[in-house]
Amino acid sequence: MRIGFNYTLGDTAPLVRKLLAGGHIDYVELLIDNFLAVPIDELETGFAAPVGFHIMFSKFIENDIPALESLARRLRALIERLRPLYVSDHVARFSHDGRQLYHLAEIDYVSDYPQVRERVDWWQQQLGCQLLLENYPSIMDGGHDAPAFHERLYRDTGAGVLFDASNAVCAHLNCGVPLEAWEGVIEHSSHFHTAGYNLSILQPHLILDTHDQVLSEATLGFLQRYRGLFDGPEATLTYERDGRFDEAEIIGDLQRLRGIFPSSPMEPRT
Amino acid sequence: MKTEHPLPRTDSQLLHALSVPQRQGDYPRDSRAFVRIDSSLRVYWHTLFDICPGLLQLSGPDGLAIFRPFMSWAAQQRLSLNWTYYLWLDVWLQQSSFARHVTPALRYQLMGASAARWATGDRSEANGIFLAAADLPDLVCGWKTQTLEGARDIEQIELAEPLPAPGAAFGYFTVHSRHLQDGFPGWTDVPR
Numbered sequence: 323m324r325i326g327f328n329y330t331l332g333d334t335a336p337l338v339r340k341l342l343a344g345g346h347i348d349y350v351e352l353l354i355d356n357f358l359a360v361p362i363d364e365l366e367t368g369f370a371a372p373v374g375f376h377i378m379f380s381k382f383i384e385n386d387i388p389a390l391e392s393l394a395r396r397l398r399a400l401i402e403r404l405r406p407l408y409v410s411d412h413v414a415r416f417s418h419d420g421r422q423l424y425h426l427a428e429i430d431y432v433s434d435y436p437q438v439r440e441r442v443d444w445w446q447q448q449l450g451c452q453l454l455l456e457n458y459p460s461i462m463d464g465g466h467d468a469p470a471f472h473e474r475l476y477r478d479t480g481a482g483v484l485f486d487a488s489n490a491v492c493a494h495l496n497c498g499v500p501l502e503a504w505e506g507v508i509e510h511s512s513h514f515h516t517a518g519y520n521l522s523i524l525q526p527h528l529i530l531d532t533h534d535q536v537l538s539e540a541t542l543g544f545l546q547r548y549r550g551l552f553d554g555p556e557a558t559l560t561y562e563r564d565g566r567f568d569e570a571e572i573i574g575d576l577q578r579l580r581g582i583f584p585s586s587p588m589e590p591r592t
Numbered sequence: 593m594k595t596e597h598p599l600p601r602t603d604s605q606l607l608h609a610l611s612v613p614q615r616q617g618d619y620p621r622d623s624r625a626f627v628r629i630d631s632s633l634r635v636y637w638h639t640l641f642d643i644c645p646g647l648l649q650l651s652g653p654d655g656l657a658i659f660r661p662f663m664s665w666a667a668q669q670r671l672s673l674n675w676t677y678y679l680w681l682d683v684w685l686q687q688s689s690f691a692r693h694v695t696p697a698l699r700y701q702l703m704g705a706s707a708a709r710w711a712t713g714d715r716s717e718a719n720g721i722f723l724a725a726a727d728l729p730d731l732v733c734g735w736k737t738q739t740l741e742g743a744r745d746i747e748q749i750e751l752a753e754p755l756p757a758p759g760a761a762f763g764y765f766t767v768h769s770r771h772l773q774d775g776f777p778g779w780t781d782v783p784r
Binding site for chain 2: 331332333335355356357358359360364365368369379380389392393396415417418419420421422423424425427428429430433434460461462463464496497522523524525526527528530
């Protein structure tokens, strides 16, 4: 298992360099659409490490076609040149009735399926590579439909899942989606995310995917329990942190992940 | 009048309420839906007051004297809440009882916040944006991150030869490079 760290904004560059130099991570996940105005040569040599591409604001399900074609042209050039370990995007609602949602919303996996499938097919063609789609940290009971949705989408379009283990734990704690329901998804996935989460301010508490806390015991237990299914020769696991950049805490979490997935050669997947 | 909605099963059933404080009370206080809406509204709140803390001096420490009526007005006006969020807040403030307390410094801060939001969220091929208010002399511009380790860049600019004022409360134009060889393209009204 290769372990990586997300790079979203310039001010965490020294931390990322330190994690690479200390052998705590093996690659860097770029929130690539934040860096589209950066010269491609600089992106290619910037961290001197393999990269993954995480697309945040393509809004490929709802954006207009000319805007997406323009974005895809620029992303494709980066994909061809930097050859990322994976290219991932988000299945979520970014707006409603023309109004932006600042806390992204979960789609309706049943009624939205035809539209999402069509756009996923099209977006993959535009990007020229397999697309991985991150599972949402469900709050409402509609999250029970997510595992079957992702399995169906994979069968119909070839788009895989960037499986976020802690998002699955959020969904489990918020609305009871069993972790076992994701076994079919994990089995077909090679690229994973994990992060800390936090409680909502109000009660009854929701578990919110905040990326600003240490990994929970529930998340670590999930990764440990399914270690053989997660790991594999091409597997990657990105640790996401977007707030409270406490270096010792982050290194502690990365060491816990290394403890579950030692960097020595792994046995083949079962 | 309070309308009790049936308890929703999916997040999609709450979309109409996620940016509208008045809709939160349609759901039982101890329901997941209520807390879900609250969590969404808090992101809008923090996006205003964390970025422009000067607003709290007008509204009081919880910000609600600005936040709730502004978000309600924004919903009535069907504002998109895109990068222009702060500019429309300025428009609302000018019509409110806070108007005489809004300083030029706070107004430039709101323009800078909108320029920054454009620079971090826009995915077009443009690299910079210029903003002007009809009744303020300086321009505010925002640039997307140009280096891997850099950040978006916001500037307030005083021109030796002022441009014509925009016809609406605010105007903008976007550019591809910092060399403005194409000249002034004219102001576009900011989108709703």
